[in-house]
Amino acid sequence: MAGDAAQAAVRGGWRGWSRRRWQRALRLGCLPVAVLGGLLVTGLANAATAAPPPPWAYYDPRSHLIRGHLAVSAGTLAVLQMLATWLMGLLAAVQAGRAVPGQAVRLGPRLKVVRRQLRNAVWAVVALRLMLLAVALLGGVLVFTRWLGQPVTVEGATRIQRAFEARPVLMLLPAGLVAAQLLAGPFLRLRTSAALGTLGAALAGQAERRAWAAAATRLGAGLALALALIWGAAGSVLLLIVSYDPFYSARYAGLPTMYPLLPDYISRVLTASLVVGALAGINLLGQIALPPLYAWLAGRVLRQRGRGARSPV
Amino acid sequence: MASAPHISRLRPGWARPEHPVYRLEQRRRVASGALRALQHGCLPSLLAAAGLAAVAAIVLAAPQQIMWSLESSMSGTLSTVLVLMVLIQLVGGAASNILMVAQASPLISGEVELQSWGLLRSTTLTVREIVLAKYAATLAHLGSALIGLTALRLASATTALLWLAYTLLRGTFYFDRAGWLRMIERRLWVGPVIAGVICLAWYVTQPAVQHLLNGALGMLASSFAPSRARAVAAALAARLAGWAGSIVVNGGLIFGLSFLILANWAEPQYAPIRAFRTLPPPSDLEVSLVVSGTVAVYVLAVFATQVGLMLLALRLAQRRARRLGG
Numbered sequence: 022m023a024g025d026a027a028q029a030a031v032r033g034g035w036r037g038w039s040r041r042r043w044q045r046a047l048r049l050g051c052l053p054v055a056v057l058g059g060l061l062v063t064g065l066a067n068a069a070t071a072a073p074p075p076p077w078a079y080y081d082p083r084s085h086l087i088r089g090h091l092a093v094s095a096g097t098l099a100v101l102q103m104l105a106t107w108l109m110g111l112l113a114a115v116q117a118g119r120a121v122p123g124q125a126v127r128l129g130p131r132l133k134v135v136r137r138q139l140r141n142a143v144w145a146v147v148a149l150r151l152m153l154l155a156v157a158l159l160g161g162v163l164v165f166t167r168w169l170g171q172p173v174t175v176e177g178a179t180r181i182q183r184a185f186e187a188r189p190v191l192m193l194l195p196a197g198l199v200a201a202q203l204l205a206g207p208f209l210r211l212r213t214s215a216a217l218g219t220l221g222a223a224l225a226g227q228a229e230r231r232a233w234a235a236a237a238t239r240l241g242a243g244l245a246l247a248l249a250l251i252w253g254a255a256g257s258v259l260l261l262i263v264s265y266d267p268f269y270s271a272r273y274a275g276l277p278t279m280y281p282l283l284p285d286y287i288s289r290v291l292t293a294s295l296v297v298g299a300l301a302g303i304n305l306l307g308q309i310a311l312p313p314l315y316a317w318l319a320g321r322v323l324r325q326r327g328r329g330a331r332s333p334v
Numbered sequence: 335m336a337s338a339p340h341i342s343r344l345r346p347g348w349a350r351p352e353h354p355v356y357r358l359e360q361r362r363r364v365a366s367g368a369l370r371a372l373q374h375g376c377l378p379s380l381l382a383a384a385g386l387a388a389v390a391a392i393v394l395a396a397p398q399q400i401m402w403s404l405e406s407s408m409s410g411t412l413s414t415v416l417v418l419m420v421l422i423q424l425v426g427g428a429a430s431n432i433l434m435v436a437q438a439s440p441l442i443s444g445e446v447e448l449q450s451w452g453l454l455r456s457t458t459l460t461v462r463e464i465v466l467a468k469y470a471a472t473l474a475h476l477g478s479a480l481i482g483l484t485a486l487r488l489a490s491a492t493t494a495l496l497w498l499a500y501t502l503l504r505g506t507f508y509f510d511r512a513g514w515l516r517m518i519e520r521r522l523w524v525g526p527v528i529a530g531v532i533c534l535a536w537y538v539t540q541p542a543v544q545h546l547l548n549g550a551l552g553m554l555a556s557s558f559a560p561s562r563a564r565a566v567a568a569a570l571a572a573r574l575a576g577w578a579g580s581i582v583v584n585g586g587l588i589f590g591l592s593f594l595i596l597a598n599w600a601e602p603q604y605a606p607i608r609a610f611r612t613l614p615p616p617s618d619l620e621v622s623l624v625v626s627g628t629v630a631v632y633v634l635a636v637f638a639t640q641v642g643l644m645l646l647a648l649r650l651a652q653r654r655a656r657r658l659g660g
Contacts, residue, residue, distance in 0.1 A: 099393075103389070103393075107386070111382075229364075229370065229374075230374055233374035233375065233377075233378060234374075236378040237377045237378045237381060237478075240378050240381035240382050240385055241381050241485075243381075243385040243389075244381050244384050244385040244388060244489075247385060247388035247389050247392060248388055248415075248489055248492075248493075250392065251388065251391070251392060251396075251411060251412070251415055251493070252492060252493070252496060254396075254408060254411075255408040255409075255411065255412055255496050255500070256496065258404045258405065258408045259405075259408070259496070259499060259500060259503065259504075262404065262405055262504070263503055267503075268507070268508060268509075268511040268514070269508055269509045269511075289401055290401075293400070293401060
């Protein structure tokens with residue numbers, strides 16, 4: 022019997038694979054697919070957008086070409102890693118939702134299994150992010166050093182260089198936080214998504230609704246975060262500019278700067294760097310601190326339901 | 335969930351899972367995988383579309399001019415999010431309306447076609463209970479779409495308010511301090527604020543109103559058509575006619591009222607209709623109150639019409655269902 026099944030599987034090829042085998046193949050294959058797919062899509066995007074430099078770029082055609090290729094590569098990889106991160110988070114939430122039992126048990130081991138199942142998917146996202154980081158580092162080398170020939174001219178590069186020379190720590194610290202978010206982010210997102218999925222599934226109750234509820238909770242949390250960022254930034258900026266500059270005045274000198282001793286353009290770069298660093302830091306802290314809270318809430322809901330089920334009333 | 339029994343107790347008897355017709359309709363839907371996916375998949379789909387749109391707005395719109403003009407960057411991001419969310423709502427709302435009509439229209443006609451309506455009537459349940467229990471089960475089936483659309487309406491309403499604040503404070507009144515002071519001192523803001531709150535409430539409650547109205551329309555078509563196919567076709571045709579009719583009627587009314595009030599009554603010296611030229615020009619406060627009052631009354635009238643049509647459709651469906659055999 023077993024021999025017949027094996028022969029049928031060999032004869033049928035991949036069409037004879039079971040669902041479980043497909044899932045396993047996908048789990049194992051996502052890392053090479055991400056690396057090869059990332060390289061292929063980036064190469065295709067560069068090939069599709071390759072064009073000779075226009076006449077107005079006659080003064081520095083090399084810089085024009087390199088700028089274009091760097092922008093296309095970074096943009097393509099940024100979109101790919103964003104989609105991969107989003108998909109990985111959704112998968113983690115759905116799998117965690119499916120793993121939630123009807124009544125109270127220890128959720129920790131189940132979440133560990135889900136995280137282990139998606140380990141390759143996380144490494145696939147990390148690989149895409151490493152490729153993006155490599156493009157950014159290559160850009161930095163091409164723009165700020167002479168290691169690969171004459172430096173490439175980019176608008177704003179001088180301002181960043183001056184800001185770095187004026188306050189190196191204030192530029193390096195946020196850059197480090199962003200790099201940490203870039204590399205550790207997928208692991209933290211997996212934890213957060215799995216915990217959110219567990220909470221959603223625990224709240225849903227009925228077994229057939231758990232996976233959908235987990236997905237809805239993960240997606241709802243993503244939407245809420247994006248909207249909180251947009252509304253928070255827009256509201257704070259509006260309050261700031263209305264309190265300093267409510268009506269047009271010829272004497273208005275602009276918003277107070279954080280670094281009054283430095284030139285305005287350097288101050289702006291440093292402020293932007295600090296804001297980006299603060300956002301990355303808050304995001305990292307949230308991703309570290311919130312998953313245990315979500316898992317605890319899910320466990321509490323399940324324990325309450327278990328008590329309700331055992332109650333004679 | 336712990337609160338579910340409390341919520342269930344607030345519902346009328348025919349809208350509870352204990353009701354036999356309600357339970358029957360729910361079981362029919364649970365048996366189909368496609369209907370189950372439809373039931374649970376609407377909310378994640380809407381949230382996914384809105385979340386990706388919000389991230390796209392942050393990535394594409396926010397960095398523009400952020401270093402040199404914070405207010406332009408923020409205002410641009412808000413308007414991009416608003417446009418994307420309204421588009422998602424339009425598409426999602428239209429799809430949800432069509433699904434609601436298509437789900438409700440076979441409810442009675444299907445029973446008649448399968449010759450089980452007579453059997454259902456032979457029970458101790460009244461026609462009103464049977465019709466309303468079927469209606470409630472259909473409404474509950476697409477409840478996740480309703481939750482998603484209402485959440486999107488709330489999000490887009492908040493975004494619109496922030497964008498409006500930018501437009502007023504950094505556009506309209508930034509160069510007109512006297513206009514701002516006049517607005518505060520003469521209380522010109524009272525009328526627009528009341529009208530704005532009414533419009534906002536109408537905007538946020540529209541998914542629920544449309545949900546109920548489309549279900550009632552489907553029930554009406556279901557009670558008049560002799561087969562499921564005809565009922566679905568008739569209900570969808572009625573829904574499309576309703577959309578076209580409401581666009582024409584509302585467009586005409588809004589244009590006519592704007593022409594009469596803004597172009598003639600508010601500025602009688604330049605009025606295209608001669609009869610208005612003899613009138614004295616109204617004060618700023620009068621213009622503010624009349625325009626705001628007209629907007630508020632118009633929106634309330636639209637709401638009352640929608641609720642009235644829904645109740646009428648349900649009443650007619652019950653009346654027709656009493657005469658049905660089969």
